[in-house]
Structures are given as structure tokens and as C-alpha cells.
Amino acid sequence: MSPEFLDPITYPRYLSKDAALLSQQSSRLLEDTLDSPAPNAVYVTRVGEPMTFSVRIRDRNVEDVVEIKVRGVYGMPAGASEGRVVLNATERTQSSSRGGVCFTNVSSPELNPPMNYERRFKWTPNLDDLNVMHKVCFYAESSSANSTRPQSPDASARSSSEDRCVILKVVAPQPTFVAPGDGEEFRPAGHTFIARVGCVTEIKVRVKDMSVENAGGYSSSDPYTMILRAEEEGSRVCSAGGCQALVGGLPAGATLTAVSVTGNVSDYVLRWIPTRGQEMHESYRVCMTAEDANMYGQGTLCYLIKVRKCQYCLQPGQTMRSVAQDFGLDFLELYLANPSLTRPDHLPPYTVLTTGALYDVREGDYLELLEEKFLLSRDALLSANPDIRSEDNYTLAVSSQLCVIATTCRVRCKHGNDCSLISK
Numbered sequence: 001m002s003p004e005f006l007d008p009i010t011y012p013r014y015l016s017k018d019a020a021l022l023s024q025q026s027s028r029l030l031e032d033t034l035d036s037p038a039p040n041a042v043y044v045t046r047v048g049e050p051m052t053f054s055v056r057i058r059d060r061n062v063e064d065v066v067e068i069k070v071r072g073v074y075g076m077p078a079g080a081s082e083g084r085v086v087l088n089a090t091e092r093t094q095s096s097s098r099g100g101v102c103f104t105n106v107s108s109p110e111l112n113p114p115m116n117y118e119r120r121f122k123w124t125p126n127l128d129d130l131n132v133m134h135k136v137c138f139y140a141e142s143s144s145a146n147s148t149r150p151q152s153p154d155a156s157a158r159s160s161s162e163d164r165c166v167i168l169k170v171v172a173p174q175p176t177f178v179a180p181g182d183g184e185e186f187r188p189a190g191h192t193f194i195a196r197v198g199c200v201t202e203i204k205v206r207v208k209d210m211s212v213e214n215a216g217g218y219s220s221s222d223p224y225t226m227i228l229r230a231e232e233e234g235s236r237v238c239s240a241g242g243c244q245a246l247v248g249g250l251p252a253g254a255t256l257t258a259v260s261v262t263g264n265v266s267d268y269v270l271r272w273i274p275t276r277g278q279e280m281h282e283s284y285r286v287c288m289t290a291e292d293a294n295m296y297g298q299g300t301l302c303y304l305i306k307v308r309k310c311q312y313c314l315q316p317g318q319t320m321r322s323v324a325q326d327f328g329l330d331f332l333e334l335y336l337a338n339p340s341l342t343r344p345d346h347l348p349p350y351t352v353l354t355t356g357a358l359y360d361v362r363e364g365d366y367l368e369l370l371e372e373k374f375l376l377s378r379d380a381l382l383s384a385n386p387d388i389r390s391e392d393n394y395t396l397a398v399s400s401q402l403c404v405i406a407t408t409c410r411v412r413c414k415h416g417n418d419c420s421l422i423s424k
Contacts, residue, residue, distance in 0.1 A: 235249040
């Protein structure tokens with residue numbers, strides 16, 4: 001009888017129907033097929049992670065010698081000369097010695113259980129094998145070790161009836177951005193987050209490697225571990241005069257920090273407390289790239305962060321009066337801009353204060369006209385609108401928003417609309 005391949009699908013086949021031996025034989029035969037590939041099994045691994053399995057053969061002619069070989073038409077994956085491919089010699093093991101059960105018949109060896117043969121395969125792929133599939137086929141040949149028992153003239157009885165082929169698949173990282181936690185909503189690329197000067201803005205980001213999970217097949221390999229970094233390419237802030245890249249991929253003062261990296265799930269948080277001078281009409285565009293430690297398999301996620309003009313978060317130790325002084329306002333002017341605050345002298349830290357009114361720039365507006373229209377000094381107007389820059393010739397983009405600081409308590413009117421700023 002020809003040698004038979006062992007695998008978890010075709011075995012266990014019980015040698016006895018005796019209930020007393022059933023559980024013992026089941027345990028033994030399951031161990032015989034452990035880590036042995038089924039027909040056309042797909043083995044999945046990643047770069048740098050060894051892929052191992054054992055090809056096992058059962059020969060019912062206990063005195064035969066079996067050799068497990070590789071079919072030349074497909075050959076072996078690359079790397080043998082570098083030691084990345086290891087194929088051990090065929091080893092003979094008696095099935096009955098496994099699982100702590102012994103069926104050896106000394107007086108009649110021909111009644112002994114079939115002999116098992118195994119050959120251990122190990123391959124460690126590198127970057128050249130990324131996204132490559134290899135097919136390796138094994139077959140078995142037997143010969144008689146007993147000179148008194150001639151070898152069968154039937155060649156088919158001396159060779160396995162079929163090849164045992166295995167597909168080796170090396171997957172690239174598949175970074176996928178997902179919801180940052182249970183019950184939390186995933187914010188897709190292009191989502192706009194609102195930030196305010198002085199307030200903490202935290203954006204949670206979770207990236208998961210889906211390469212092994214999506215590949216199918218059998219894998220003992222751990223997925224790739226994703227690293228998230230700020231990406232300078234694509235990160236920018238724009239004004240009427242054009243756009244500028246964000247150095248390091250983040251606004252000044254912002255950080256991107258790993259919170260938890262477990263298996264194929266990496267959690268990060270982008271933290272930023274905008275300061276005065278960072279409020280803009282246009283949103284900051286912040287891009288983050290997820291990749292393996294070897295910097296391949298990249299995925300990028302870009303968010304928008306809009307720092308509101310005319311809004312400020314009260315800092316610990318500050319009062320409404322001290323904020324008014326810092327912004328060059330009269331206390332009453334700041335109070336009138338925040339009519340919902342019933343106790344302005346007892347505000348908790350990080351209370352959001354409105355420091356002025358938003359004005360939509362119209363066709364024909366220019367800086368001198370707005371200074372006169374709102375009775376503002378140029379310094380006050382530029383301080384509240386840092387995106388109006390001298391290097392852009394103080395260009396005002398139509399439909400952009402300006403923060404206009406109230407000057408209610410610093411205006412003198414003679415005749416109705418004939419008003420002027422007392423001091424600029």
C-alpha cells in the first residue's frame with residue numbers, strides 16, 4: 001500500500017472501535033497530525049516571521065523506509081543560500097509512541113501500527129518576498145528495508161498516490177484606521193475638529209493591521225505592529241496669501257503620542273493647546289501615516305483642525321478682568337460679548353469666552369476700510385486675525401471671517417454716526 005499523507009482533515013482514523021481505546025487513539029492520532037498541512041493549505045506569514053510546518057507520511061508497511069521529497073516543478077522559495085529556508089531530513093517516528101499509548105507487538109512486528117515519517121519545513125521571508133505566493137509540493141517514496149521481503153514491482157505502491165501541495169503567502173501590512181474604542185465613533189478622513197485658544201484638543205486615533213486577518217488561510221504569525229507618525233507631506237495651514245507646510249507635520253505645540261500598542265492594534269492621541277496667534281479662518285490640515293517598523297505598508301489619515309477666532313479658554317488663575325486687559329479690552333466690553341455669563345467674577349477654568357464678533361469679508365473690503373468701519377486700530381485688527389499678514393500685503397479673502405474686537409467703551413460720537421475711537 002502506498003504511503004499516505006497525514007493531516008487534520010483526513011485523520012484521525014481510529015484503529016479500533018473499542019470504546020475503551022477510542023479516546024486514547026483519538027488523542028494519539030490528533031498529535032500525529034498536529035501542524036501538518038491539509039491539501040492545498042494556505043500558510044500566511046509576514047516579513048521576518050518564520051513559517052514552519054511538518055509534512056507527515058504514514059506507511060502501513062512497517063518495514064519500509066520512506067523519503068519525503070520536494071517536487072522539482074515548483075521547487076522551494078528563495079533564500080536557501082542565505083539560511084532562510086530550512087528543510088530537515090526525513091525522520092522516522094513510530095505512531096504508537098505518541099500520546100503515551102504503546103501498541104508495539106514484539107512477537108509479530110508485522111502487526112505493529114503504521115510508521116510515521118516527517119520532514120520539517122521552515123522559511124523566513126524577507127522584503128523581496130512581500131506580496132508573493134509560493135507553491136511547494138511534497139511527495140513520498142518508499143523502499144523495503146528487508147532483503148527477504150522484495151520491493152513491490154508496482155511503482156504506484158512505492159510512491160504517494162498524490163502530492164501534498166502548500167501555498168506560502170507573504171502579506172504586506174494593511175493599516176486600517178478604525179473607531180478609537182468601544183462605543184466611540186470613527187471620524188473619517190477630512191473630518192473637522194474644532195479647537196479654541198487655551199483649551200486642550202485631543203484627537204484619538206486607532207490603527208489596526210488587517211493583513212493576516214484578511215489574507216485567509218492558516219497563520220501562526222503575529223500581525224504587523226503599526227507605528228503612527230505625523231506626516232509633513234500634506235500637512236499645511238493656509239491664509240489668503242497661500243499655504244505653508246507644517247514643520248514636522250504638526251502645528252506648533254501639538255504632539256502625537258502612543259497610548260497603547262498591543263498586537264495589531266495601536267492607539268495614539270494627538271494633543272494640542274492652541275495659543276494666541278494660531279487662530280485662523282482656514283483649518284489646519286494634519287496628516288498621520290501608519291506603517292510597520294520597517295516603514296512599509298503605509299496608510300495615511302488626514303484631519304482638519306479649525307481654531308476658532310474670537311474665542312478664548314480661561315486659564316487657571318485668570319479672571320475675566322485679567323483676560324480683558326490681555327486682549328486690550330475694557331472689562332465691560334468683554335462682559336457685553338458674553339451675556340450668558342451670570343457670574344463673570346466666578347468663572348471656572350477653561351470657560352470659553354467670546355472676545356469679539358465675526359465679520360464676513362465682502363467684495364471690495366480692504367484693511368483701511370475695515371479699520372474705519374469698526375473704529376479699530378490696525379494693531380488690534382491684526383492681533384485678532386493673525387492670518388492677515390504683511391508678507392501677503394494684508395490681503396483679505398472674500399468670504400473669509402475676521403474677528404472684530406468691540407470698542408464700545410472707547411468710542412466718542414458727536415452727531416449720531418459721527419463717531420471716532422478715543423485712543424488707538
